[in-house]
Amino acid sequence: MSERIQPARGTRDFLPEDIRRREYVVRIIREVYESYGFEPLETPAIENLETLLGKYGEEGNQLIFKILKRGEKLREALQAEEIKENELADLALRYDLTVPFARVIANYSDKLPKFFKRYQIQPVWRADRPAHGRFREFYQCDLDAIGSRSPLVEAEIFQVIRDVLEKLGFSDFEIRLNHREVLREVVARVGIPQEKQLDAIIAIDKLDKVGYEGVLLEMLKKGISNASAERLLGFLRSCSQKEDNVEILASVKDFIGEKGEGLKNLEEILKLNDVEQLKLDVSLARGLDYYTGAIMEVSVGDLKSSIGGGGRYDNLIGMFSRTPIPACGFSLGLERILVVMQQRRLFPDDATTSNIDVMVTVWSEHLMKQSLQLASELRSQGVRVLVYPQIDKLGKQLRYASQIGARLVCILGENEIAEGKVSIKNLLTGIQEIVNRDELKEKLAV
Amino acid sequence: MSERIQPARGTRDFLPEDIRRREYVVRIIREVYESYGFEPLETPAIENLETLLGKYGEEGNQLIFKILKRGEKLREALQAEEIKENELADLALRYDLTVPFARVIANYSDKLPKFFKRYQIQPVWRADRPAHGRFREFYQCDLDAIGSRSPLVEAEIFQVIRDVLEKLGFSDFEIRLNHREVLREVVARVGIPQEKQLDAIIAIDKLDKVGYEGVLLEMLKKGISNASAERLLGFLRSCSQKEDNVEILASVKDFIGEKGEGLKNLEEILKLNDVEQLKLDVSLARGLDYYTGAIMEVSVGDLKSSIGGGGRYDNLIGMFSRTPIPACGFSLGLERILVVMQQRRLFPDDATTSNIDVMVTVWSEHLMKQSLQLASELRSQGVRVLVYPQIDKLGKQLRYASQIGARLVCILGENEIAEGKVSIKNLLTGIQEIVNRDELKEKLAV
Numbered sequence: 001m002s003e004r005i006q007p008a009r010g011t012r013d014f015l016p017e018d019i020r021r022r023e024y025v026v027r028i029i030r031e032v033y034e035s036y037g038f039e040p041l042e043t044p045a046i047e048n049l050e051t052l053l054g055k056y057g058e059e060g061n062q063l064i065f066k067i068l069k070r071g072e073k074l075r076e077a078l079q080a081e082e083i084k085e086n087e088l089a090d091l092a093l094r095y096d097l098t099v100p101f102a103r104v105i106a107n108y109s110d111k112l113p114k115f116f117k118r119y120q121i122q123p124v125w126r127a128d129r130p131a132h133g134r135f136r137e138f139y140q141c142d143l144d145a146i147g148s149r150s151p152l153v154e155a156e157i158f159q160v161i162r163d164v165l166e167k168l169g170f171s172d173f174e175i176r177l178n179h180r181e182v183l184r185e186v187v188a189r190v191g192i193p194q195e196k197q198l199d200a201i202i203a204i205d206k207l208d209k210v211g212y213e214g215v216l217l218e219m220l221k222k223g224i225s226n227a228s229a230e231r232l233l234g235f236l237r238s239c240s241q242k243e244d245n246v247e248i249l250a251s252v253k254d255f256i257g258e259k260g261e262g263l264k265n266l267e268e269i270l271k272l273n274d275v276e277q278l279k280l281d282v283s284l285a286r287g288l289d290y291y292t293g294a295i296m297e298v299s300v301g302d303l304k305s306s307i308g309g310g311g312r313y314d315n316l317i318g319m320f321s322r323t324p325i326p327a328c329g330f331s332l333g334l335e336r337i338l339v340v341m342q343q344r345r346l347f348p349d350d351a352t353t354s355n356i357d358v359m360v361t362v363w364s365e366h367l368m369k370q371s372l373q374l375a376s377e378l379r380s381q382g383v384r385v386l387v388y389p390q391i392d393k394l395g396k397q398l399r400y401a402s403q404i405g406a407r408l409v410c411i412l413g414e415n416e417i418a419e420g421k422v423s424i425k426n427l428l429t430g431i432q433e434i435v436n437r438d439e440l441k442e443k444l445a446v
Numbered sequence: 447m448s449e450r451i452q453p454a455r456g457t458r459d460f461l462p463e464d465i466r467r468r469e470y471v472v473r474i475i476r477e478v479y480e481s482y483g484f485e486p487l488e489t490p491a492i493e494n495l496e497t498l499l500g501k502y503g504e505e506g507n508q509l510i511f512k513i514l515k516r517g518e519k520l521r522e523a524l525q526a527e528e529i530k531e532n533e534l535a536d537l538a539l540r541y542d543l544t545v546p547f548a549r550v551i552a553n554y555s556d557k558l559p560k561f562f563k564r565y566q567i568q569p570v571w572r573a574d575r576p577a578h579g580r581f582r583e584f585y586q587c588d589l590d591a592i593g594s595r596s597p598l599v600e601a602e603i604f605q606v607i608r609d610v611l612e613k614l615g616f617s618d619f620e621i622r623l624n625h626r627e628v629l630r631e632v633v634a635r636v637g638i639p640q641e642k643q644l645d646a647i648i649a650i651d652k653l654d655k656v657g658y659e660g661v662l663l664e665m666l667k668k669g670i671s672n673a674s675a676e677r678l679l680g681f682l683r684s685c686s687q688k689e690d691n692v693e694i695l696a697s698v699k700d701f702i703g704e705k706g707e708g709l710k711n712l713e714e715i716l717k718l719n720d721v722e723q724l725k726l727d728v729s730l731a732r733g734l735d736y737y738t739g740a741i742m743e744v745s746v747g748d749l750k751s752s753i754g755g756g757g758r759y760d761n762l763i764g765m766f767s768r769t770p771i772p773a774c775g776f777s778l779g780l781e782r783i784l785v786v787m788q789q790r791r792l793f794p795d796d797a798t799t800s801n802i803d804v805m806v807t808v809w810s811e812h813l814m815k816q817s818l819q820l821a822s823e824l825r826s827q828g829v830r831v832l833v834y835p836q837i838d839k840l841g842k843q844l845r846y847a848s849q850i851g852a853r854l855v856c857i858l859g860e861n862e863i864a865e866g867k868v869s870i871k872n873l874l875t876g877i878q879e880i881v882n883r884d885e886l887k888e889k890l891a892v
Contacts, residue, residue, distance in 0.1 A: 004497065005553040005766050008537055011490035013550050015557065016564070019486040035825045037802045037832030037850075040465040044457035044583050045491055045569065046511070046539075051450065065492070066514040068535050070573050078529055088534065089514050091454055093492075104459050107451040111461065113850055115835050118462070123491065127516050137490050150836035152814055159822065272815050274822075320451050356483045368598055369718050376605065376720075379481045386483030389561050390596035404483075404559050 010128070010136030017352050022139075024351040025168065025337055026121055029141050032164045033119040036156060038143045041118040043100040045125075049092045055099045055319070057289050063126040065136075067091035093125035097142040098290075098316070098329060105146055106321030115147040121334075133305075133339055144329030149314070151265060153328045154294045155272035157310065161298055161330065162275045168337065169346040173300045173307075175277050177269070178284035180291045180311070181262025182252060186282065189256050190231040196224055198289075200232065205285035208304060212237060236283040245270055245280040252282060262293070269294055290316045296330065300340055307340065308332040354405035357384045358444060361397045363413045371412050374422065378410075381441055402427045408444060456574070456582030463798050468585075470797040471614065471783055472567055475587050478610045479565040482602060484589045487564040489546040491571075495538045501545045501765070503735050509572040511582075513537035539571040543588040544736075544762070544775060551592055552767030561593040567780075579751075579785055590775030595760070597711060599774045600740045601718035603756065607744055607776065608721045614783065615792040619746045619753075621723050623715070624730035626737045626757070627708025628698060632728065635702050636677040642670055644735075646678065651731035654750060658683060682729040691716055691726040698728060708739070715740055736762045742776065746786055753786065754778040800851035803830045804890060807843045809859045817858050820868065824856075827887055848873045854890065 007013050014022065030040075052064055066089035069077055077087045094100055097120045105112065121141045128134060143160060145153045158175055165173045180201075187200045203218040210218070212233050219229040235255055242248045249270065253263065270280070286295040286309060293312030300307055310330030318324030341347060360375045362368055368391075375385040386406065388397045394411070401409045411423035411432075422440055425432040435443050453459050460468065476486075498510055512535035515523055523533045540546055543566045551558065567587045574580060589606060591599045604621055611619045626647075633646045649664040656664070658679050665675040681701055688694045695716065699709065716726070732741040732755060739758030746753055756776030764770030787793060806821045808814055814837075821831040832852065834843045840857070847855045857869035857878075868886055871878040881889050 004494075005549050007490050007549075007553075008492050008494045008497075011492060013490070013546075013553070014488040015550075015554060016485035016487060019488055023486070034801050035830050036821075037805075037830060039462035039800065040469070041462060042460040042465055044453050044459070046454050046457060046571065046583065048450075048454045051454075065516075065537070067539070068512040068514050068531070070511075074531065083524055083529075085514070085520065091511070093513075100459075103451050103453075104461075107453075107459070108461060113846065115846065117832070125492065137492065145835065148835035150814075152808065152818065152833065152835055155815075155818060156833060156835075159818070163825075272818065274815070274819065354485065355480050359483075362598065368596075369601075369720070372598065372601060372605070372718065373720065379609075384481050384483060386563070387598065387602060389591065389594040389598050389602075400559065400561065 008136075010130035010134075012135065012137075016354070020352050021338060021342070021347055022334065024347060025334065025341065026139075026141070028167045029121065029164055029332065030119070032160060032167060033141075033143050035163070036117070036143075036160050038117045038119040038145075038160075041101070041104065041120050042122060043094065043097070043104060043120070045094055045123070046091045047094055047100055047103075049086065049089055051103055052092050052095055052099060053086070055290070055316075056095060057287070060095065060288075063128055064095050065093040065125050065127050067093070094122070095126060096124050097122060097140050097331065098144070098313070101142070101144055101329075102317045102327070103320050105317050105325060105327075109321060109323075109325075112146075115145070117143070117145045119143040133336065135335060139334035141332040141334055142329060143331075144327055146317070146325055146327045149326045151268040151272050154269045154296075154312070155274075157296070157328065157330050158273055158275040158278055161308070161332075162277060164332065165298070165300070168341065169344075170300055170340075173277055173298055174279050175275065176279050176281040176284050176297050176299070177266075178281055178286075178295050179262050179266040180286075180293060180295055181260060182256070182266055183282070183285060185256040185260050185262060186235065186252070187232065190228045190235070192224055192228050192232070196222060200224060200229075201285045202287070204232075204236070204283055205287050207236075207283050207285075239282040245278070248280045248282065265293060286311055294328065298332075303340065305336065306333075307336045355384055356386050356404060356406045358386070358408045358410055359397075359401040359404070359406040360385060360387045360410045361394060361412060362388045362391055363411075365391060367412065367414070367417065370417055374410060374412055378440070378444065381444070383444055398425065398427075410440075454582075456576035456580075458581065458583070462800070466798050467784060467788070467793055468780065470793060471780065471787065472585075472587070474613045475567065475610055475778065476565070478606060478613060479587075479589050481609070482563070482589075482606050484563040484565040484591075484606075487547070487550065487566050488568060489540065489543070489550060489566070491540055491569070492537045493540055493546055493549075495532065495535055497549055498538050498541055498545060499532070501736070501762075502541060503733070506541065506734075509574055510541050511539040511571050511573050513539070540568070541572060542570050543568060543586050543777065544590070544759070547588070547590055547775075548763045548773070549766050551763050551771060551773075555767060555769075555771075558592075561591070563589070563591045565589040579782065581781060585780035587778040587780055588775060589777075590773055592763070592771055592773045595772045597714040597718050600715045600742075600758070601720075603742070603774065603776050604719055604721040604724055607754070607778075608723060610778065611744070611746070614787065615790075616746055616786075619723055619744055620725050621721065622725050622727040622730050622743045622745070623712075624727055624732075624741050625708050625712040626732075626739060626741055627706060628702070628712055629728070629731060631702045631706050631708060632681065632698070633678065636674045636681070638670055638674050638678070642668060646670060646675075647731045648733070650678075650682070650729055651733050653682075653729050653731075685728045691724070694726045694728065711739060732757060740774065744778075749786065751782065752779075753782045801830055802832050802850060802852045804832070804854045804856055805843075805847040805850070805852040806831060806833045806856045807840060807858060808834045808837055809857075811837060813858065813860070813863065816863055820856060820858055824886070824890065827890070829890055844871065844873075856886075 069090050187197045199222040290313040291311040292314045295311035297306045297309040312328040314326040360371045362371045375387045378385045409425045515536050633643045645668040649661050736759045737757040738760045741757035743752045743755040758774040760772040806817045808817045821833045824831045855871045
């Protein structure tokens with residue numbers, strides 16, 4: 001029985017209080033995103049399977065929820081001699097918001113301005129093993145800026161992140177910045193051959209989880225020489241001990257020699273930046289394949305996992321449209337933000353309380369309509385009113401009102417109606433008074 | 447190429463203007479729902495397949511999008527001698543908001559108040575053949591009241607519907623009301639045996655689409671006698687020619703004899719009602735299996751299809767929990783409302799315009815940071831500011847500002863910075879003036 005009434009594994013139902021907390025955070029994120037001129041956009045939850053396949057790396061492909069074909073097409077697929085998984089499905093659930101957005105840009109390039117800034121706050125689905133804080137359905141809050149390679153784009157994204165986190169009440173966050181091209185040059189510099197450079201980067205991506213020893217083992221397993229791996233990790237470790245971005249940048253310059261476009265771009269971005277929480281971190285790698293330039297990740301306090309990440313991906317849109325269009329974006333993870341905010345009690349009280357101002361009681365079958373009318377009157381004055389839904393003892397009605405968090409109760413009985421009055425009971429003070437119907441408005445002023 | 451960049455069949459991408467229209471409507475619906483004390487609730491897009499199967503009738507089952515099993519479980523399912531469709535899937539996409547809500551009520555009965563009113567505005571998915579105005583992903587705006595059998599619940603739902611539609615700008619809507627038990631009694635009265643009564647009701651449900659002739663044929667096909675069918679349709683037709691609810695109710699009373707609980711309930715509901723757009727319609731049937739009492743549907747003008755429907759379903763929650771809990775709800779279809787509102791131009795201008803107040807130009811690489819800082823200053827005053835993302839000719843920057851709908855442009859060049867000033871260009875009037883940096887705030891007052 002109990003399994004039948006639970007949400008599917010790794011997903012959650014959100015009761016009113018949960019929703020209010022989520023909406024409080026989403027409202028702040030939206031307000032900040034909009035203050036920078038990002039505009040709202042949404043895409044369907046389901047995409048053609050081929051739109052998603054081949055965009056997230058092998059591991060990502062495995063985590064895509066696929067939707068079974070229907071009717072004749074399913075029958076055909078089942079008649080094949082050897083049935084293949086991808087032949088059974090034609091659609092899939094959105095895995096992130098970036099790939100569908102890249103598809104949208106390719107599809108509506110004639111309707112959208114050359115430079116286009118959009119935000120998108122929607123759920124995504126991944127067939128991951130559920131764990132503490134890891135869900136199969138979770139919300140991402142993405143922003144992306146399309147059409148420009150200017151370092152101004154990155155500098156502005158740092159500002160957005162800072163503004164959002166400060167408005168949510170965080171003061172101890174860090175935005176870590178690196179650059180895919182610079183990382184490649186570092187990796188090349190220690191003698192790792194081109195075909196193993198992505199392996200090295202993917203290994204470095206696990207540094208937070210497995211430490212230097214773990215990354216070393218991973219690289220050796222991938223056939224990278226011990227000398228190269230040791231030299232790479234030594235350099236990353238020495239950078240990690242420096243505090244100052246200028247100093248770290250100087251070390252990188254020394255290490256790879258002053259020539260690459262990547263380094264120049266990284267320097268420009270840092271020069272434009274005015275967000276003091278930005279920290280250059282040469283060991284930041286980011287898992288996804290499609291990044292081409294700056295990459296960034298945000299963490300709060302000493303939490304191991306990040307609450308958001310992003311970067312520049314100048315080639316992804318080109319996978320959908322013939323003309324490559326430069327792009328850079330960032331995604332905040334709603335669920336992790338909520339977890340930390342709840343631990344730190346960052347929600348103001350009124351963000352989570354019920355939205356009912358007044359409850360109207362119901363006296364008798366005969367007077368029910370009068371209660372409905374009183375409620376309508378109050379609503380037309382902007383008050384949120386709940387009518388007790390049936391005839392019951394008054395005490396029971398009052399207990400219900402305080403259970404649901406109503407502030408005031410309007411009692412409408414035979415006497416009150418005969419005299420054109422209403423009894424008002426304040427549930428906080430317990431004080432009850434009888435007022436004229438036409439004085440009600442000011443008494444309830446909310 | 448072009449298919450690769452389109453959304454999946456029957457689904458849509460929503461560009462900023464679409465989103466703004468949708469959010470305008472959703473905001474009004476939410477405000478009204480909340481003014482009646484309905485509280486927000488959300489459920490996952492994916493449900494366990496067994497939660498949904500057997501709730502929507504045979505036709506409904508066919509339209510559920512099923513999600514392919516993964517990994518070992520999929521391999522097992524594929525090794526079966528005869529592979530069955532339902533063995534390949536373990537999850538499914540939400541088909542409506544009512545069944546997941548019934549599951550939630552059963553699951554959290556200890557956390558929720560005895561009477562619980564919730565609203566839920568989320569997409570649902572149906573593998574229907576896409577057609578004009580019919581999508582595979584569409585939003586429903588549901589409200590449901592749990593825990594009471596009182597007719598007050600129905601009377602309040604009529605008020606909610608009236609308030610929403612009036613606030614959206616509709617004046618020519620009609621709320622049609624009928625009662626499943628009354629309809630059953632009518633059907634019984636003409637001599638249709640118990641086991642064919644649901645067939646008769648399902649046939650009547652198609653009256654709008656196929657007319658009296660079509661319903662007659664459908665009933666004959668189901669083995670209902672010509673005499674019974676003719677008598678039934680004759681009665682429905684005679685009721686449809688009456689305008690007054692009291693008159694129609696009297697006819698029904700006459701026809702079935704004054705005895706049933708259904709008729710008594712319907713009378714009570716009508717007595718409490720104060721919504722003048724409510725019309726008793728004895729031929730209203732509603733397709734879904736789970737209704738037990740009052741059923742209702744809303745239509746606008748002379749549109750054939752309804753923009754919303756609902757009713758009482760006192761037994762559905764009992765399919766998930768051991769104790770049956772009475773419930774009554776209504777669902778507005780967002781997509782149809784949007785279509786009609788667009789045809790009738792019911793959107794205020796500012797509901798669809800861009801949200802950018804000011805664009806700041808960028809003069810040179812050297813002065814980029816100054817532009818970013820000016821924008822930050824303005825944002826801290828509550829202005830929504832977009833910075834042109836790269837260096838370009840001023841004319842190009844101004845054209846872009848007007849393309850995206852910015853009202854004002856702040857120009858920050860060498861001279862302005864040297865003098866502590868900013869040039870402001872009003873894109874509506876074309877007037878440009880130079881103001882002191884500290885006067886900027888009042889000049890931009892938005």
